[in-house]
Amino acid sequence: MTIVLDPTGGQAPAPRARSPRPTALDGCTIGLLDISKARGDVFLDRLAERCAERGWSVERFAKPTFTKPAPADLRYEISQRCDVVIEALAD
C-alpha cells in the first residue's frame, strides 16, 4: 500500500449563499464592468443606452487590465453601489 502526499492546495472554500436574484430591474442600480478588452466598451455603451431607455440607473466601471482579476477594491465598490452587474467579455 502506498501513501502519497496531496499535491493540491487542498482548497475547501467556505460555501456562501448567493445574493437573492432580483425579479425585475426596476429600481436597481446596474453596474457595467468593462474588463478593458478591445471593443468591450462598444457593447457596454449599447447596453447603457438600452438601460437608459428603460429609465434604469447605470454605473460604469473598468478593470485596469483584462489579464488580471478585478482588484478587491473595485469589486467592493461595485458591491456597495450596484444591485446587479453586467461584465463584458469582448475582442
Add this chain to the structure above:
Amino acid sequence: MTAPPERRAPALPDGIVAVVKRSCPTCALVGPVLAQLQAAGVALTAYSQDDPAFPPELGGALDDTALELSWRLDLDTVPTLLRVEGGVEVARTVGWSRAGWEALTGVEGLGPSLPEQRPGCGSLNVEPDRVDELAVRFGGSRLRSRRVELAALEDEVEALYDRGWTDGLPVVAPTEARVLRMLEGTDRAADEVVAVVPPDLVACTVEKVAVNAVMAGCRPEYLPVVLAAVEAACTDGFNVHGLLATTMPVGPVVVVNGPVRQRLGMNSGVNALGQGNRANLTIGRALQLVIRNVGGGRPGEVDRATHGNPGKLSFCFAEDEEGSPWEPLSVERGFAAGASTVTLFPGEGPRSVVDQLSRTPGSLVRSLAACLRTVHHPKLPLAFDAVLVVSPEHARVFRDAGWDKARLRAELAELLALPGAELVRGAGGMAEGVPAGLEDAMLGKFGPDGLLIVHAGGGAGLFSTIIGGWVNGATGSTPVTREVRE
C-alpha cells in the same frame, strides 16, 4: 539542509548501553568484552540491530531490528557504547578502543587479547536505503499535506492520473520519504510560504513545491531553482494568472544563469531547448505542476488556450555563458556575475531562424530582424516581447566583427523600426494591423526592453531561435528575474 527531524531521545536503562550487529566483525570481536563487563558487575544492556541472538557471549541482546533506538540515538557506527545516568546519555564511544571503553565503563583490563583499537562498522539506521523510511516512521512528520492512501490493488501511476494530478504524462508518486528527501535540497522551512499561486490564489509552502517537484521527477538539488521559478512566476509583474488564462499559446519559459547550471548538469548546448536533460525538463515541469495542482490552473478550465504549445509541459534551459561573446542575461538584468538566477519569460514555442550564408554581422542582423518582425504578426508592433536565442555559430559572426550585445540590439531596433504605412489595418491586403492614422509614424517592433538575447545551442548550426512573447508591460506580463537561494 533542512532541520533534521526531531529525534526524541529514548529513555535508556542506567548503566552501560551497547548497540551491536552480527554482521560487524568488530561487534563480534567485542562480544567477550561485553561478557567481561557483565561479569564485573556492570549494569549492561545490549541491543542488536540485526539478530537478537547476538552476541552469543551474552546469550543474545534486546531487539532493535526495527532500528528505532538506533535512529533515536542517531548512531552512525556500531559498536556504540553509552554511559547512561538517570535515563540520560552522558558519554559515548564508538568502535573498539581499549582506552575509550575503560574510561567510559570505569573497568580496567578490558579485552586483554584484543588489539588496542579497531574501527567499527556502519550502523544500519544510516544505510542509504533505510534512512528516509526511518525518518518517516520515527521522526514524527513535519509535513502537513493530506495523506492519500492508495489501495493495494490500485496501480500507482493510474491512481495519480485518476486524481487529476498529472499534466498528461506519468508522475512520480510523492511519498513522504521522497518529499522529505526533496526538502533536503533547501534550507528553507517546509511550512514557509513561497508564493500565492494563481488562479485560486493559494498560499503555497515549500512543502507543496517539494511534493510537486517529486512528481515532476526533480532531484533534491533542483529544488532551489524550482522555488525561485515559482516565486518569479507568481509576481504581479509576471502575472502568471493572465498567462494561464489567455487564449494565446504561451506559458512560462525559464532561463537559468550562473553556477547552478553546472552544479545541476543543465543543458545549454546541443538540443538545449529539447528533450533529454533531467534538470532542464523537470524544473520547468515542476513549475507547471505547481500551477496546476496548487493554483488549480487546468487546461479547459481557467487555462483557455486556443492551441497551447508543447512547452507548457516544461520549457526551461540554461544559457551558455562560457561560450558567449556577451555578458549573461542575468548580468544584463542587473544581477552580479556569479549569481545563479532564473529569468521567467512569457513565451510561445520556439521557432528557428535559418541563415547559413551570412558571414557579416550586417547581413545576419537583417535575417534576424526579418524573422523577428513576424512574431505573432508582421503588422503588429510593440505589443509583444521576444527572446532571441543566438547559437554559437551565429554568435561567432558578431564576435568576429566586435559587435557587443548593445550594438546588436541597436542595429535590430533600427531595422525593426517599421513604417506605419505597412502596418495599418488593410495595408498589404490584411485587415490585421494598427489603427488608421499611424501611416506616417515609425513604430518599433519591440519596446526598449522588449528583446531578451540569450546565447545557447550546439556548436554546429547557423541557426538561431526566436521565442515570441505575450501581451507585454503592465497590461500583460513582464519578464522577471530572481536569484536562486541555494
